[in-house]
Amino acid sequence: MDISTSTVLVTGANRGFGRALAAELLSRGATVHAGARNPDQIDLPGAKPIALDITDPDSVAAAVKATGDVTLLVNNAGSSTGADLLAADLADIRLEMDTHYFGTLSVVRAFAPQIAANGGGAILNVLSGLSWVSFPELGAYCAAKSAEWSLTNALRVQLADQGIRVAGLHVGYMDTDMVREVDAAKSNPADIARIAVDGLAAGAYEILADDAARQAQAALAVGVSALYPQLP
Template sequence: MDISASTVLVTGANRGFGRALAAELLGRGATVYAGARNPDQIDLPGAKPIALDITDPASVQAAAQATRDVTVLINNAGSATGADLLTGGLDDIHLEMDTHYFGTLSMVRAFAPQIAANGGGAILNVLSGLSWVSFPEVGAYCAAKSAAWSLTNALRLQLADQNIRVAGLHVGYMDTDMTASVTAEKSDPADIARIAIDGIAAGSYEILADNASRQAQAALAGGVPAFYPQLT
């Protein structure tokens, strides 16, 4: 795919990884719609701010009506409530699912027809190594990312005959506001953005951006003993 000839909508583009993605795309000559709840927060020269709350179906539809030329959709907007599944607030758990699963699905349902009408293109869902392994202390986030991985696999098959390639980006911790309290090794969002856009350009279905995601994928065949040795 020729990124310079693409029109890309990035959700959650006002900060963190979304901003890094938008900056990388602009640097490659793409036309970029930068989605954010508050578009006034978009500070990238050349980006086209657009009001977008992916958890609000009306906002999603309004964004689709306002953009008719999108050929690439990047579902990046996320949440991280820190809720566990047994003691976390149900509102927080719902928010994780509403953002990572239902919000992503709403965006795809709204924009896939537009992408197809423009001759096809790509959708990238920003997933995680936690799509494959769960930590109880952030169980709601892990469950939502796992659901988003399943969604990605299903949509990849359904949209292939419309010339829309659906990719998943798996990555561990990045150095963003969302991981400010994390002391583990973190990647530079700009580096991961470059890897992600390279993957879209190459037509990849699955993009493993760091060692953490590669190790998690490799452990899948090992089942419970590989991921949760304390249980065995």
């Protein structure tokens, strides 16, 4: 797709990877609606701040009415409670699903008709290498991202005949506030943003942005023994 003629809504664009994505899209000539719960936090010159809480149906509906010109939707807004599935408060686990699965689905359902009415376009769901492998200490996040991957696959087929291409971005750790405490190699969000937008421009359905994502996909094809070698 031609990024320079696209009008984009990026959710969670106030910081971290969402901000990097919005900046990359702006640098390529796109018109960018930068969504955030608090639009006053948007500090990107050229971006159009828009109030958007993807877990609030009224907020999503208001964002649809406030735009009208979107041809590319980037579902980036996320949460990371650090909840494991056996010991954490169920409210934290529900928050992960409400954000990554139900929130993403709500925004897609709201904006897909707008994209179709504008002649078609694309949707990018920001997924993770953890869509394919689960870390017990992040069980809720991993489950939610796995659900979002399944959602991406279903929507990819359902929306194709409306001229909407649905892509998924898989990436490992990026150097953002969300994983500040994680002691592991982390990619520069700006680098991943370039890879993601290159993939969109090329019409890719699946964008594997780093070695962590590629290794997780390869292990998924092998099975449990490759994904969880610690098991007896």
